[in-house]
Amino acid sequence: MDRRPVTLEEVARIAGVSRATVSRVVNGVATVDRELRQVVEKAISTTGYTPNRAARSLVTRRAGAIGLVLPEEGRTVHDPYFGRVVSGVLPVIRPLGVQLVLTTGDHREVVDDIRQHRLDGVILIHTHGADPLPRQLIEANLPVVLAARPVRPMSITYVDVDQAAGAALAADHLVASGCRRLATITGPLETPAGQDRLRGFRDAVARHGLPEAVVVEGDFSREGGAAAARRLVDLDVDGLFVASDLMATGALPVLRNGGRRVPEDVKVVGFDDSSPAVECDPPLTTVRQPVEDMAAEMARLLVERVERPDRPVSSVVFAPTLVVRRSS
Amino acid sequence: MDRRPVTLEEVARIAGVSRATVSRVVNGVATVDRELRQVVEKAISTTGYTPNRAARSLVTRRAGAIGLVLPEEGRTVHDPYFGRVVSGVLPVIRPLGVQLVLTTGDHREVVDDIRQHRLDGVILIHTHGADPLPRQLIEANLPVVLAARPVRPMSITYVDVDQAAGAALAADHLVASGCRRLATITGPLETPAGQDRLRGFRDAVARHGLPEAVVVEGDFSREGGAAAARRLVDLDVDGLFVASDLMATGALPVLRNGGRRVPEDVKVVGFDDSSPAVECDPPLTTVRQPVEDMAAEMARLLVERVERPDRPVSSVVFAPTLVVRRSS
């Protein structure tokens, strides 16, 4: 605070070399003479030198920071998913000396942050179909990674879980548990996740030679889950796949109040493995996304893109797993 | 990305003034002639100029960023509390052009980040008694704000809720609801929150002229709440204050399985108003901290401290409120 930090200049003076040489040692440039390197390293450690990032940024044109963009509503921050993303990203970028900056989804701000060299690129989570930000960033040729497959096909890097495979996991598990009369509460069918989970479930049911599942559209909310369950509770269904845990926590009390015991009368499988899945009664069997691993991959892809903007765009799809609990 | 961003230099050339003048306009220095200001503003908007932050940082010695330090375990990130802090901080610092950087509690890294001018100061959440970081930062005279009263008294800025007042709120509510035989499951008694909530509860019980409450120490975990509840379930208690919602979610099933109905036989009040409080059965009456407001205040205090390091240290304590739900 009070005393000025040590500069490259001082280290150079102490080591008896030029600033350029100290800079090379700091940045690990290989062409420095062994002995000289050691002298410099000694000077660095005795002075406790640590480079001024602003100065470096100014010449390298790199912020050394990436942004995690939150939807503007801000609701998402409370979502445990957000925490899992953060804990996946941090271990990847920290060793690289890259900072993680939290920003909201205001378009101007995000674009400005990148243009001002305050951010080298951004990770977008929870974007919806109408969100123009991904396309804007792409068109401005700014480094960006999406946390899910975009609603409309576009040339953008994303990391996702194989949604259809997750739904198939749920179907296979229900069938293996003896269920024959299946139903599903879907997500909103205009979202890729909503579509893919329905498709994966349906296909798996067909593969097992069972009659078509009853389908009720939901909206990923607790209330939506409850509403959908009310339309199912009097049907003769013995296996239910709910496309999100949150909807399932809405559906469970409706089933119970309707006299359908879980899992005795109807087995239930959710999706996400979020905290409500553990807290509800009975705890939910659910499809788990490897969110931390996915987030780590997003960070890696983004850093890669920042360093080599000319490389071809590629995306990564992870496999989900099934977590079995008492609801099935 | 491709085309270089506009610089102050270019704006100056277009406006026909010096760089200094443009800089003054950008920074809102009052002494610029009206007409000149307008010419400059026009040039800024036609060029879409936006200042390079690294260059500014280099000369002002301000990073324009503050850090939110997470405990190293990383567990905290999943805590909804964290999300509430973020959504409280962001609206305060965004208009100031200050970034929020997420970092882990590694001491060297935090101190380095500040010394490198990558961070102007930090907000520390979830520090525990043994954590040397707060003291280190204070001794290095670096701007820091704690999210709670420090375990040992020290000259540091913190924002907290009045814990004892919250516990008293719980006691008053239980008594007003007709409870006479009270008990409490405390937090760990080596923490300030654990101590203060117990003290506040006890004092309020005494104030009502009731016999001393039964006290069982917990540890703020769900399992700890369940374990503590086992020691209470056969006691003749009709009002229970649990010092955290998470512990309460552990205690509830134990009470139910022990034949104690909530709220008919025993009324239960938690603390935190976290998501488990809403999700458990029955939903919990609980003491709510205004976390977003507290976080906003932390941000304000930190920014203030960065700008005027010489001002006396002051802290802020907020009043809690009671949220009544079905458990009481």
Add this chain to the structure above:
DNA sequence: CTGAAAGCGCTTACAG
């Protein structure tokens, strides 16, 4: 392999 020098894009005394 090493150093002198230019330059990154700003802000801010200092004159006028």
Add this chain to the structure above:
DNA sequence: CTGAAAGCGCTTACAG
């Protein structure tokens, strides 16, 4: 009120 100039602390061609 305005401008010329110095300087913030680095990196990186360019010579040698």
